[in-house]
Amino acid sequence: MIHRECGVYQTSYRADMAVYKLPLARWGLAGFGVVLFLVLPLAAGEYILSILNLVGIASVGAIGLNLLVGGAGQISLGQGGFMAVGAYTAAIFALRLGLPFWLSIPAAGFMTALVGSVFGIPSLRVKGLYLAIATLAAQFIIEWNLLHSAWITGTGAQGALVLEPPALGWLALDTEVKKYYFVMAFAILATVAARNISRTYLGRAFVAIRDHDVAAEIMGVNIFRYKLLAFAISSFYAGVTGALWAYYTQVVSYEHFTLGTSIDYLAMIIIGGLGSVPGSILGAAFITMLPAGLRELMETVKRLGLPGTLGNFTYTREILFGLIIIGFLIFEPGGLARIWRRAKDYFRLWPFAY
Amino acid sequence: MTFFVELTVNGLMVGALYTLVALGFVLVYKASEVINFAQGEQVMLGGYLALMMLASVRLPLPVAILATMAVMAGLGFVVERGILRPLTGYPVVSVIMATIGLAAVLRGITPMIWSAEVRGFPAILPATPVKILGVPISPVNIASAVLAVVFMAIFGYFFQRTRFGVAIRAVSDDPQAAAAMGIDLRIVLALSWAIAGIVSAMGGVIWGNMLGVDPYLALVGVKVFPVVILGGLDSIMGAVIAGFLVGVLENLAAGYVDPLVGGGAKDVVPFVVLIAVLMVRPYGLFGREIIERV
Numbered sequence: 223m224i225h226r227e228c229g230v231y232q233t234s235y236r237a238d239m240a241v242y243k244l245p246l247a248r249w250g251l252a253g254f255g256v257v258l259f260l261v262l263p264l265a266a267g268e269y270i271l272s273i274l275n276l277v278g279i280a281s282v283g284a285i286g287l288n289l290l291v292g293g294a295g296q297i298s299l300g301q302g303g304f305m306a307v308g309a310y311t312a313a314i315f316a317l318r319l320g321l322p323f324w325l326s327i328p329a330a331g332f333m334t335a336l337v338g339s340v341f342g343i344p345s346l347r348v349k350g351l352y353l354a355i356a357t358l359a360a361q362f363i364i365e366w367n368l369l370h371s372a373w374i375t376g377t378g379a380q381g382a383l384v385l386e387p388p389a390l391g392w393l394a395l396d397t398e399v400k401k402y403y404f405v406m407a408f409a410i411l412a413t414v415a416a417r418n419i420s421r422t423y424l425g426r427a428f429v430a431i432r433d434h435d436v437a438a439e440i441m442g443v444n445i446f447r448y449k450l451l452a453f454a455i456s457s458f459y460a461g462v463t464g465a466l467w468a469y470y471t472q473v474v475s476y477e478h479f480t481l482g483t484s485i486d487y488l489a490m491i492i493i494g495g496l497g498s499v500p501g502s503i504l505g506a507a508f509i510t511m512l513p514a515g516l517r518e519l520m521e522t523v524k525r526l527g528l529p530g531t532l533g534n535f536t537y538t539r540e541i542l543f544g545l546i547i548i549g550f551l552i553f554e555p556g557g558l559a560r561i562w563r564r565a566k567d568y569f570r571l572w573p574f575a576y
Numbered sequence: 577m578t579f580f581v582e583l584t585v586n587g588l589m590v591g592a593l594y595t596l597v598a599l600g601f602v603l604v605y606k607a608s609e610v611i612n613f614a615q616g617e618q619v620m621l622g623g624y625l626a627l628m629m630l631a632s633v634r635l636p637l638p639v640a641i642l643a644t645m646a647v648m649a650g651l652g653f654v655v656e657r658g659i660l661r662p663l664t665g666y667p668v669v670s671v672i673m674a675t676i677g678l679a680a681v682l683r684g685i686t687p688m689i690w691s692a693e694v695r696g697f698p699a700i701l702p703a704t705p706v707k708i709l710g711v712p713i714s715p716v717n718i719a720s721a722v723l724a725v726v727f728m729a730i731f732g733y734f735f736q737r738t739r740f741g742v743a744i745r746a747v748s749d750d751p752q753a754a755a756a757m758g759i760d761l762r763i764v765l766a767l768s769w770a771i772a773g774i775v776s777a778m779g780g781v782i783w784g785n786m787l788g789v790d791p792y793l794a795l796v797g798v799k800v801f802p803v804v805i806l807g808g809l810d811s812i813m814g815a816v817i818a819g820f821l822v823g824v825l826e827n828l829a830a831g832y833v834d835p836l837v838g839g840g841a842k843d844v845v846p847f848v849v850l851i852a853v854l855m856v857r858p859y860g861l862f863g864r865e866i867i868e869r870v
Binding site for chain 1: 605609611659662663666667668669670672673674676677678679680681682683684685687688798801802805809837840843844847848850851854855858859
């Protein structure tokens with residue numbers, strides 16, 4: 223069953239362009255799919271499913287941000303703000319127009335893509351650090367609008383919107399298991415789309431811009447178009463993430479979409495690996511599970527009555543978060559994706575060293 | 577009219593502080609092209625340290641301030657050596673994330689050591705306001721504005737007249753040429769972070785005196801962004817002028833726009849201006865425009 227590549231045996235372009243070239247990889251993927259869609263939802267408890275749901279939602283946002291930052295090399299500190307746009311758009315469409323989720327979520331995506339493109343316009347004239355600050359401004363401006371524009375929240379300043387659970391026709395997706403399928407469907411769609419974007423003209427144009435935008439322009443890549451497209455696509459993902467969050471928690475309030483959220487998402491792609499789709503998912507899982515894992519650890523310490531306490535949870539989380547980011551940057555800048563690749567390489571040649 | 581004068585004078589006072597913090601920011605950017613997202617947290621730490629030296633260790637004020645500066649300079653040095661030097665040559669986003677990570681660590685450690693409650697500085701100056709141009713201003717504000725201006729003067733002298741100041745400017749112009757002329761890049765980088773630490777310590781002392789010390793002090797780091805973008809990231813002169821501009825703008829916005837929109841204009845107007853400036857003059861009022869060649 224185990225196949226290793228020991229040469230290039232493809233006889234058609236189709237086979238050569240396949241994402242998963244080896245039978246082992248394809249079987250592995252199929253097995254992963256079975257675990258994801260059959261084993262986990264039936265075997266796992268509510269708590270684990272709720273964490274997996276959050277991971278799924280975060281994956282969508284991280285993949286989108288990675289397309290922009292890792293793919294096109296444009297820095298965005300406004301992911302949280304863009305997610306807010308998506309969440310509020312979906313909530314408003316669902317509440318005031320009564321749209322079902324399969325209409326309101328794409329609508330949220332397109333709305334956010336529009337907003338994201340507007341804030342992406344400065345990227346045409348400024349880059350790098352200046353752009354990071356421009357997107358930071360986007361974050362603050364969006365946050366402020368949510369707090370002060372009564373027409374958005376409808377209930378006056380600082381109001382939260384409360385949603386019905388998503389419904390597929392007569393079937394309300396109201397339990398953790400049903401929501402799991404709902405979230406994972408979108409996460410899979412997002413993954414497949416991103417995987418394919420990076421293989422097409424679009425993805426290659428992004429990479430060209432990331433590596434050197436002036437050179438890319440000389441090679442015939444329309445920078446104006448592709449930088450805005452990168453912002454639009456990434457914001458679309460952010461919008462969908464926000465909308466998923468809205469449907470999942472059924473409450474939309476600005477508190478979930480602050481600068482801290484934007485930083486969390488940047489941390490996900492740094493820890494996962496810049497420019498890598500599987501890395502984004504790993505990073506999303508890591509950052510999402512970090513608070514849960516830490517809480518578990520602290521409770522174990524308390525339960526066993528070990529000497530020494532880890533102190534206040536919020537502060538410990540901050541410190542750990544910062545240390546992990548710095549640690550990854552210094553010791554493994556390729557992130558979890560690189561670690562995963564190295565592990566695979568090791569086992570491919572095992573038991574030989576090389 | 578009195579309202580307008582009052583807002584402007586208050587804005588200038590706050591602007592002096594923004595300028596001070598922005599100076600540290602611009603200094604680091606000039607020397608190493610790093611945007612320091614932990615600047616606000618460094619200011620916060622400076623405030624806490626100064627408070628500890630004054631209230632717990634009971635040092636006299638000038639000694640306490642000097643001690644704070646020394647500790648913060650040491651911290652800046654360690655940060656440059658330990659975190660940023662290994663990241664030389666990495667993409668911009670990595671360096672930004674490193675300073676964001678540092679900010680998170682400082683934000684967690686500071687309230688863990690000291691508590692997160694607001695703590696007032698022991699009163700150094702009398703609380704009765706003095707009238708200037710018919711506007712009542714507390715002596716603390718005046719003292720901090722004066723201190724900020726003194727610091728700017730020292731900075732100006734440092735960059736124009738001293739050996740190290742000129743070395744830092746040379747490195748910011750062209751690191752390779754500077755190294756070829758015998759300037760030790762490592763010393764310049766470490767020194768610029770140490771000076772940024774000193775400036776943060778000063779900022780922490782002054783802010784702490786005006787508002788009390790609490791974790792929200794770190795928010796000054798966010799306020800610095802509109803200032804440095806407006807002035808140009810690599811311009812000391814720009815930071816000084818833009819600091820005062822943003823301070824005044826903010827106060828005018830709070831006075832005149834807040835009643836229309838229901839509060840909070842103070843926090844968002846500088847960022848709206850920031851976006852506008854980036855679209856019209858991407859390199860700020862005094863920043864150096866970079867001409868790219870392939």
